[in-house]
Amino acid sequence: MALIMVLLAMALVTLVAAGMVPKQELRIFSAGHYLAQQQGYSIALGAEAFAQRILVRDYEDDKEDNALVDNLEEVWAANSAVLPVESTNEGTPRVIAVAEVQIDGLGGRINLNDLVRGGEAVEPVTKERVANLLAVLEITGFRVDALIDWIDANDQTVTAYGAEDGAYLLAEPAYRAANQLFTSVSELRLIEGMTEEAYRALLPHVAALPVSGAGINVNTATAEVIASLHNELTLAQAEAVIEKRAEEPFETVQEFLALPEFAGLGLKASGLQVRTAFFEVVSRITYDNRVVNLVSLVYRNPEGEVQTVRRDTGQKNRITKEPVSVPD
Structure with missing residues (x-):
């Protein structure tokens, strides 16, 4: 009887453990996915800041040339940018993500x-x-x-x-x-x-x-x-x-x-x-085999200052311009 009771207890523990493993794997996967999405979103915010800097520099260049004019031949309009994101946590730099950024002017609409x-x-x-x-x-x-x-x-x-x-x-x-x-x-x-x-x-x-x-x-x-x-x-x-x-x-x-x-x-x-005040910054981040999309509406005021009006993570496949790699 004692042996039978031990065997039944072992069988019960085995069944409980077998039921817990898939749930634990799901929790681990969900936690990993959430962390990767958050990391990707943080990188997307960095891509947005990069695009804002491009717009500020465009304003400064136009002001220096005494020609505050925006057109499709300017850097912000011509191409999308591809930026590698590196990590040095382990001593040797390695690429952990790729950020694609595109700026679309809304002034022509x-x-x-x-x-x-x-x-x-x-x-x-x-x-x-x-x-x-x-x-x-x-x-x-x-x-x-x-x-x-x-x-x-x-x-x-x-x-x-x-x-x-x-x-x-x-x-x-x-x-x-x-x-x-x-x-x-x-x-x-x-x-x-x-x-x-x-x-x-x-x-x-x-x-x-x-x-x-x-x-x-x-x-x-x-x-x-x-x-x-x-x-x-x-x-x-x-x-x-x-x-x-x-x-x-x-x-x-x-x-x-x-x-x-x-x-x-x-x-x-x-x-x-002949100028544009509102732009869409389209970012697509590839991190840990996952893709995070961010479309930000930004406003550049008459003094050249740029601020974000709103963000949207629900739009996909918005990168359409020819990519240009940006050096580290």
Whole structure:
């Protein structure tokens, strides 16, 4: 009997131990994954600081040249950067992570939040430009009025083409119009009549900046955004403007408006500029066979100081520019 009891006790201990091992392995894996993610995020913050320094240096160089102009030929816009991250904990330097960093200027896009001023007043110039952009992109499923209704503070549609709570409460699941500024361009997916195809078409040409009045940088604007500046401009004319810009960036808005493509249109300088204030810093960190993504919205003020506005870790595959290795 004693021998049987010992055998039963050993069997019970074996079963308990066998059940604990997988759970312990899972806990160890989870803890290791969490630590690696945190380390990767810390490196991403360092990559963000590196990009901010690039923007500060760009401002200092422009100020020294007495030409505060941002264009696509500058260092921050031309390429992404690849930075090896080394550790010397064991005496010999070794690469433990790779940081990829890309800076995208948002000045060449139409700011959706410029559609409405003060929560109520529709900004006619921006409204016309967004309507023109929809026409250039051949988007017909919804009108600019639906975007205005998404932002304005009231619950009344601006026209029959708008959409307020009444339209969105019929959705599954039901939701309401934001009635505030866009906090992310991804909110476009919620707009009445929006399709994934239309969203993807709009994405490179619009932004959701936290302020209004940032303006469009004519040196970085896409051909579609340039064509949206007037309803008589064609995409071919806009592409011709970009070809001229590639030869020599515009130093002033007046120089841009003096182009023959705009002759007789009466195009105004309202909302146009040659500088960029808001940028997206896209970081992708590879650490311990794991990837951490970070997209940071940063603001560079007129004095050249750069600060982070918000961060997003949910966006992937945003590194698109040709990489350039940065020396240690």
